[in-house]
Amino acid sequence: MLDAAGNWVKERLAALQAFSKLSFDAFASLFSKPRYWRETLEQMDSIGVGSLTIVTLTGLFTGMVLTVQSSATLDAFGARSYVGRMVSLSMLRELGPVLTALMVSGRVGSGMAAELGSMVVTQQIDALRSLGTDPIRKLVAPRMIAGIVMLPVLTVLSNAVGMVGGFLVARFTLRLATSLYWHSALDAIKPHDLFMGLLKPLVFGYIIVAVGCYQGLTTTGGTRGVGESTTQSVVVASVLILSTDYFLNLLILKFVYP
Numbered sequence: 001m002l003d004a005a006g007n008w009v010k011e012r013l014a015a016l017q018a019f020s021k022l023s024f025d026a027f028a029s030l031f032s033k034p035r036y037w038r039e040t041l042e043q044m045d046s047i048g049v050g051s052l053t054i055v056t057l058t059g060l061f062t063g064m065v066l067t068v069q070s071s072a073t074l075d076a077f078g079a080r081s082y083v084g085r086m087v088s089l090s091m092l093r094e095l096g097p098v099l100t101a102l103m104v105s106g107r108v109g110s111g112m113a114a115e116l117g118s119m120v121v122t123q124q125i126d127a128l129r130s131l132g133t134d135p136i137r138k139l140v141a142p143r144m145i146a147g148i149v150m151l152p153v154l155t156v157l158s159n160a161v162g163m164v165g166g167f168l169v170a171r172f173t174l175r176l177a178t179s180l181y182w183h184s185a186l187d188a189i190k191p192h193d194l195f196m197g198l199l200k201p202l203v204f205g206y207i208i209v210a211v212g213c214y215q216g217l218t219t220t221g222g223t224r225g226v227g228e229s230t231t232q233s234v235v236v237a238s239v240l241i242l243s244t245d246y247f248l249n250l251l252i253l254k255f256v257y258p
Contacts (some may be wrong), residue, residue, distance in 0.1 A: 022210070060212060096197060100204075199248065204244070
């Protein structure tokens with residue numbers, strides 16, 4: 001049993017080392033030539049434009065649910081007018097970045113793992129190496145740039161749509177005045193809230209791409225291994241997003257918020 005536990009620990013440490021090396025090599029390749037801008041634009045289109053529908057729907061219904069739930073709580077204190085403040089801060093600080101990252105992870109991270117895993121099992125990665133092309137520079141680096149750039153954009157869209165969804169419920173269900181809702185929502189937003197809302201997507205974008213690419217490039221076992229890598233990429237990325245969100249909150253609340 002001890003030997004099995006020791007082997008498990010060694011495997012996890014080796015995986016962590018390989019993941020760290022992949023992330024470092026991909027990040028370092030961003031600062032030297034050649035750069036594959038065409039592949040980068042294609043990935044930005046895939047991650048950004050391709051995720052618009054799911055991100056928009058997620059933000060819309062999240063804002064609507066937030067309004068319904070928060071109004072029920074605030075009514076007990078006679079503070080229904082603060083519904084807009086509750087929705088805007090919840091979306092901007094927490095729900096917008098996290099839910100957007102989880103949705104993109106399920107759609108994009110799994111796709112990256114499946115695509116790269118298929119290239120591994122069909123020996124396309126070996127073919128690239130034989131032609132003198134660095135797979136990390138050509139396949140991972142463009143995805144990393146696209147993820148880090150596009151996830152904040154998608155998060156901003158999710159936040160905006162969530163606030164609009166909250167307004168629709170507040171206006172037509174709660175009968176709250178339009179000016180009252182938007183004044184409360186926008187007046188609550190401070191610069192450190194914007195910083196918090198944009199820092200998280202940068203980190204989450206890196207996590208989604210790094211995990212998806214690592215799982216894809218370490219695929220073994222043929223087509224069955226591709227399916228396992230796809231599942232693992234979603235599970236690992238989701239857990240890392242949620243755990244990283246906790247530690248980011250601790251750091252931001254300690255060093256940024258007054």
